[in-house]
Structures are given as structure tokens and as C-alpha cells.
Amino acid sequence: MTVAAIGVDAGSTTLKVAALDAAGTLLWSRLEPASPRTAEQATALLAACASEAGPGKGAPIVATGYGRDLVLGAVRRVTEITCHARGVFAQVGGACTVLDLGGQDTKVLALGASGRVLDFAMNDRCAAGTGRFLEVTAARLGLSLEAFDAAATAAHHEAVISSTCTVFAESEMVSLLARGTPVEAIAAGLHRAMARRVAALARQVGIRPPILASGGVALSGSVRRALSRELDQDVGLPRHAQLLGAVGAALVGLDPSSPGPIRVAGRPRPV
Amino acid sequence: MTLYASVRHGLAVTGGRAVLGVVRWRDTFRRPRAHPHLAPPLRSGVRLKELIARHYLKGRTASSAVPVAWVTSGAPVEPLVALGYHVHYPENHGAICGIRRVAEDLCTAAESAGWSRDLCSYARTDLGVVLTGRTPVGRLPRPDLLVCCTNICQTVLGWYQVLAERFGVPMALVDTPFLYGTAPPHALTYVERQIEVLVEAAERAAGRTLDPGRLHAVTRRSKDACTLWREVVDRARHRPSPITAFDTFVHMAPIVEMRGEACTVDYYAALLEELDGRVARGEGALLEEQVRLAWDNLPIWPRMRWLSDRLAARGAALVASPYARAWGELADLIDPERPVASAARVYLHPILNLGIGQRLAALRALARDCQVDGVLLHSDRSCRPWSSGQADIRDRLVREDKIPALLLEADHSDPRAFSEAQASARIDAFLEGLGA
Numbered sequence: 001m002t003v004a005a006i007g008v009d010a011g012s013t014t015l016k017v018a019a020l021d022a023a024g025t026l027l028w029s030r031l032e033p034a035s036p037r038t039a040e041q042a043t044a045l046l047a048a049c050a051s052e053a054g055p056g057k058g059a060p061i062v063a064t065g066y067g068r069d070l071v072l073g074a075v076r077r078v079t080e081i082t083c084h085a086r087g088v089f090a091q092v093g094g095a096c097t098v099l100d101l102g103g104q105d106t107k108v109l110a111l112g113a114s115g116r117v118l119d120f121a122m123n124d125r126c127a128a129g130t131g132r133f134l135e136v137t138a139a140r141l142g143l144s145l146e147a148f149d150a151a152a153t154a155a156h157h158e159a160v161i162s163s164t165c166t167v168f169a170e171s172e173m174v175s176l177l178a179r180g181t182p183v184e185a186i187a188a189g190l191h192r193a194m195a196r197r198v199a200a201l202a203r204q205v206g207i208r209p210p211i212l213a214s215g216g217v218a219l220s221g222s223v224r225r226a227l228s229r230e231l232d233q234d235v236g237l238p239r240h241a242q243l244l245g246a247v248g249a250a251l252v253g254l255d256p257s258s259p260g261p262i263r264v265a266g267r268p269r270p271v
Numbered sequence: 272m273t274l275y276a277s278v279r280h281g282l283a284v285t286g287g288r289a290v291l292g293v294v295r296w297r298d299t300f301r302r303p304r305a306h307p308h309l310a311p312p313l314r315s316g317v318r319l320k321e322l323i324a325r326h327y328l329k330g331r332t333a334s335s336a337v338p339v340a341w342v343t344s345g346a347p348v349e350p351l352v353a354l355g356y357h358v359h360y361p362e363n364h365g366a367i368c369g370i371r372r373v374a375e376d377l378c379t380a381a382e383s384a385g386w387s388r389d390l391c392s393y394a395r396t397d398l399g400v401v402l403t404g405r406t407p408v409g410r411l412p413r414p415d416l417l418v419c420c421t422n423i424c425q426t427v428l429g430w431y432q433v434l435a436e437r438f439g440v441p442m443a444l445v446d447t448p449f450l451y452g453t454a455p456p457h458a459l460t461y462v463e464r465q466i467e468v469l470v471e472a473a474e475r476a477a478g479r480t481l482d483p484g485r486l487h488a489v490t491r492r493s494k495d496a497c498t499l500w501r502e503v504v505d506r507a508r509h510r511p512s513p514i515t516a517f518d519t520f521v522h523m524a525p526i527v528e529m530r531g532e533a534c535t536v537d538y539y540a541a542l543l544e545e546l547d548g549r550v551a552r553g554e555g556a557l558l559e560e561q562v563r564l565a566w567d568n569l570p571i572w573p574r575m576r577w578l579s580d581r582l583a584a585r586g587a588a589l590v591a592s593p594y595a596r597a598w599g600e601l602a603d604l605i606d607p608e609r610p611v612a613s614a615a616r617v618y619l620h621p622i623l624n625l626g627i628g629q630r631l632a633a634l635r636a637l638a639r640d641c642q643v644d645g646v647l648l649h650s651d652r653s654c655r656p657w658s659s660g661q662a663d664i665r666d667r668l669v670r671e672d673k674i675p676a677l678l679l680e681a682d683h684s685d686p687r688a689f690s691e692a693q694a695s696a697r698i699d700a701f702l703e704g705l706g707a
Contacts, residue, residue, distance in 0.1 A: 066692065081700035105696075117704045119669055122697060124680065204662075206670070 001025055003056025006049060007249030008074065009083065010038050010067030013103025013131060014216060017045045018246035019053045024090060024254060028053035029243050038067035046073065060253035076252060081120055083248030084214050087117035090251055091238050091262040095208045096185050099198060099227065099235065100245075101217035103131040108202045121204045129197030131217045136166050137190045140173055141183055145220070148187055152222035155188035157190055165199040187224070195226035202231060210235045214244040219231075275337050280329075280336030287328040295321045298603060308583035310549075310556055314544040322534060323524050329409065333357035333412040338477035343427045344527055345621050346420035347614045349493055350470045352531035353485040354477045357412060360528045364400070364408065365393035369572030369684035371407040378586045378685050380405075391653040392685035394430040401437060414440050416476040418469060419463035422447040422624040424656045436606060443469040447619050451626040454619045461613035470611070486610050489531040494605040500526045501599030506546045507590040507641050511555025512547045512563065515588060517579045518556060519595035520570045561586030562705045565637055567664070567682040568649040568657045569594055574691075581695070585702045591641045593633045594657075597622045627660035631667055638674055641692060645675040645705050647698075652682040677701040 004022040009015070011034060019028040028049055035041040046061065063071035064083040071077075083099045089111055098109040106129045110118045123129050127136075138148035140174045159181050163169045164256075167192065176186050211233055217223055227235045240247055298317040307309075333339050340351050344362045351358055368374040374392060377399030382388055384402055386395055400406050419431035428444070435442040445465045448458045452596055474480055503522070506513050522542060525535040549555070564582070566589050571578065582589055601620055606613035622633055638646060650658045661678060668676040677697055682688035685689050 066696075079696060079700040079703055081696075082703045117700070119675070120700060120704075122693075204666075 003027055003053050003059045005250040005253030006061045007060050007246040008042050008063045008071045009133050009245035010065040010071055012066050015041055016051055016243050017247040018243050018250050020250040037069040039072055042071045049154050062249040062253040064249040078252055080245050083245045085109050085111055085117045086209040086251045087244035087248030088238055097207050097211045099213045101213055106130050106198055110205045110208055119205050121201045127166045129194055131210045133166045133194050140170055149220045149222045151184045151187040152191045155184035157185050158192050159185040159189035161189040161193040164193050191226040195230040199230040209233055210236055212238050214241050215241045224234045276335035279534055280332040283291050283332040284329055291321045291324050308558055313545055315545050319522055324563050327408040330359055330412045331410045334640045338415045339412040340416045341417055342418040343420050345422040346418045347466050347618050349489045349531050350481055353455045353489040354473055354481055361397040363528045364686055365396040366572050368396045373407055374684040375686055391426045392682055394426055396684055414474055416473055417442040422618055441472055443472040447624055450624055459615050462619055463612055466611050466614055467664040477649040487607050490610040491607040492536050493531045494602055495499050495597050495690050496526055496535045496539055497602035499543055501602050502543050504599055509550050511560040511566055512588055512590040513549035513556055515556045516566045516576055516592045523595050557583055557588045560588045562644040564589045565643045565646045566592040567634055568651045569654055571681045572684055573686045574689055587702055593622055593637055623656050632665045647679045650678050650680045652688045
């Protein structure tokens, strides 16, 4: 198996690299917390990919994520929306709704039968409904993200958190703690508050089943359960959910023309 | 009006005209810097720059030399022009402040004096100018009369009341009932009576009487200029489009602030001729037009260049907008034989005085006429009348007309309401979806 395309997803929270063979099989991947020096980190991970997965001579590198312009050697730079759409469509093969739950933003994509992005919505200039919301609130409860997930799963009832603003939700949390509300109930309430925000975005776009959640936050079972309850439909987890941006970018490298032409127009961007 | 001010004004205008004429002559021979994605700028831009500079230069020395009126962008201006007023448009000036990136400082000055950040950034910019005296155009003339027409929003009412109190000058109000169709007779009569009162107030403030012959001539020139402007924006029907919406946002300055003047008619005739030349040669405003887009709402003045470059780099031509079209679409209603009665009809029907259904219909017609592949809707924090209902309009375009549409949050002047990273992510993803 030789590497035929490499995708780099330089996200706000993590940097992911995925290498695919010509058939689209994932050969190698790596995920690291995002460093402030995106260019150096991406270069180091690409070097690790070359030494561990083979050089993949001529394999195109496609970059996505907020730091995509900083990835040296990328022949294409495309948005996360196109990449997540491509990554999910490769598994679903038909119309669906993708909830891309990232560290700093949440996107909802409506894919048509051919895999084309028919419509999308993103969270406004606010961390509500994103991974950051969970990170901040979990930290306030003194829990790791895994323990936060487990606490929400173990809850017998949900505390009502009315605000989806990260800062105001934290204030609500403090007053609930002061009233002796169990941590599990608060954790469950926070997951529900986040799910409400994401569901509102999804309804803006219009839901086409099946619904799949991608991005790092999708790995949380409590998040997916809260979303399923809010949307009244199962929310599935695709394979390589957290890597899907990088996998999708590599898929663009394998076949840039379908679905929908993708190109980096104009002069090459400075890197 | 004083003799000294009149002489000084006359000298400034004559001298300024001469200097600006030389500058125009020099600029005519300047070779524009080549852009990687855009055609060379329209040659008419040189003349446009001269006209705008001349307008603001006249304003500098207009106080006490000629009567001065500050008016809202949708106000019936023809009687004022016929009475010899120098007309200042705070909204246009606000756009200039936005382009020159001084709006934020001026808005902050108004906010420090107590006005809310939720107030329109044109209003905050103008109040900031009044409070600080700072303006990128040198100096603004003091008004003798304020003319406030509510056909664009209700904010202008409070804004102009503040100006009236500050300057101690009369304010003429033209209140225009909101329409969900064509205006009923009582609405027309109501507005016509108010324009008559406006004329009386303008005559009093100017100390002269309106000459019906001059009003006829000014109204005729308004009609001619609006008709030509409509032709200009309609040239975007051609593929490739010889003009972008960004061009129209800049080239619309004379139709807004020099409506009724002879130079405006001449200017648009020349611009149209230039565009027709481009059409005949098959030249587009973009070197490579791949997809065509429409724009809804006011531009984001401080980020126009950025947005234009970003779209052009992907071959996306922003060809049309209901905003620029608004100043031409009512040309047929203007009747120089019945200047006041027809003004009542014209100034009742601007797009901002119409219901959301009519705005959707206008956008659909524009999308059809200009064969656009997608629509960018600017949800303008400052312009609530235009921004309310946009989410529904977007949904209807996407679902019923199958036209991809993107809602972008920003502000027409205040750069603090714009996030480049957020906007870039949305625009890039939208264009990828269109195949650009």
C-alpha cells in the first residue's frame, strides 16, 4: 500500500494528518493538540508520515482548517466544510446531515444525493455549541472531558441551564452548585444546553436523515445522546470522526473533481 | 448669507474646480496598477473622484454663502436643488468615513457621549463628527435646514431631532407610511402635503421663493439621471458583466448626493457609454468570470476591497444588488410636469419602505435578470429595516428558488461588527459549494 494523498486539518484545537491509499483506505494518521506554530507542527507531522507510512512520492497534500494557509507544501487549500462533507459522504454514499462539532465552531451541512453541500450553517461569533463550551464548563466542575461525559451519562435528572452563552452558562452553573445541585445533573444540563444550540442550527439548514456527527466533540456519547433527544432522531458516529477533516482533505487530493469542482484559484498564496 | 462668505465660496469653488480639473487630467494619463483578477478600473472613476471632491469642496465654504440642508438619503431633494441649496448627505459622508476607516473613532466618540452601540453606525458616525468636528473631507457646512424622510428607516427621526436641537435649525419631516403594495391615494396626499410644507420651510430658510421652472428642470435632470443609472446597473445582465456591484456602490455617489444636477446626468451618460464599450468588446469587470453573485443590503464599506479581492480570486463576480438598483428603479414614476405630486409617489416607494414580500420579489427578479448562481445577504447590524426578514428571505431563496444563499453578519461602517476569520470561512465554503 502506498500513500496516494495526504490531508492536513489544522484546526483550532487539534492538528490532524491522514494518509490514504489510492482506494481511500486510511493508512496512517496522527492527531496532536494544536501548537501556536502551525507551520512547524504540520511540517513535523508530515515528516513523521513520510517516515512511518512511506514517502508516497507525488502524493498531493491538501490542507484544511483555520490554519490551512500555513501548511507548507499543500497543493490545495479547502474549507473544513468541503472536507467533512467529503469524508462523511465517502462513508454514507447519499444525502445526509453532518454535524461537524469542532473546538471553536460548529457547522451543520446538508448533503445532497451526489454529496454536494446544498446548504450549511455555522455558529455565530460565539462559542456556544462548540467544544470550547464543554471544555470551559467541564473545567469549572473540575472534570476532565471523559469524566464530564461519564458524569452526564450517570445523571438521574438534568439541571435546567437556560443560557447557551459559555460565560452565562458558567454563572448559572455556579449558582446551581451553590444550591447543592449534583454535578451529574449539571453536566447533563450543560450537554442538553449545547445540544439545543446545535439543533437550532440544524433546523435552520433543514434535516435530511441520516444525521452524523463528526469532529472531536462527536466522540462524546453524552453529546450524541443529547443531540438525538433534541433532534428526535439517531445521531450516528462515522468512522474516524475526529479525523474526518483530514481524511476528507486527502479524499479531495485523490479526486478533486467529484462531488463539485474544487480548486485554489488565483496566484499561489504566500506561506 | 454674507457677502464675505459668498465671495470666499465663489473663489474656493472656482479655484477648486481648476485644481481638481488638473488632477483629473493628470489621473487620466496614469496607468492603473494591474490587478491579478480584475479588469483595469473604469476610466469614469477619475471623473467620479473629481465630482465627489468638488461636492465636498463646495461644502467646506458653503456656510453663510449659500443655504445648506442636511438630508436623509431618501429625501425629496429636488426643491432644495432648485432653491440653490448645498445639500449634504450624512449617510454618504458616513460611507466615506467607513471606507477611510475613521468611522470607528467617530462611533466611539458618539458612544462616549451616551449613544448606544446598537444605534445605526451612520448615525453614530455623524454624531461623532458633530461632536468632534473631525471628518476626512476637511470640514462640513453648518445646516440651515434639516430634511428627514422616514422612507429608509425610523432611526433618522431621532437622529435628525438631535441634529435640530444641536444646531438650532428647523427640521422638515416627510413621514412616509410603510407600504405592502402600491400607495393608496390617502398616503399619496399625505406625503404630497408634507412636501409642500417642506418647500415652504426651505423657502423660509433660504430667504427666496421656489421658481417652478427651475423645479421642472431639476426634476427632469433627476429623471434623466435615474434612468441612466438604471441602465448602468442593468448592464450587469451581460455575460461577462462589465460592472460589479462593488463598482456600483462607488459609482452611485452622484445619484444619491448630486441628484438633480446637470453634471450627474452627463456623468452617467459617459459611464454608460464606457460600459457599452466593454459589452461590445466582450470585456468583463473580472478577468475570469466563473460564477455570478448578487448582494443584498448595504455594502460593508471598510471591507469592500478585501471582499472584492477575495471573490475575484475565485472568479466570483458580484454583479448586482437591490441596494444600488433602488436609485434607478423608480425613474419612470418621476414626472417633471407634476414635480411635487410625482415626488410623493417616488419617495413613498423605495425598497426600504416596502414589505418583506416585495423585497424577496425584487431579489428574485434581480437573480433572474442577472442570472446569478448565488446570493450573499449582508445581515447589517446597523440597518435593521433591511436586515429584518433576511433569514426568511434566504430560506425562501434556497428552498423555493434553489438559489444558494449565504447570510453574512457585519455592519456597513463599524468594523467592530466584522470578523474576518468568520466571514472568510463562510465565503470560502459557499464558493466551494458553487464550484468556484
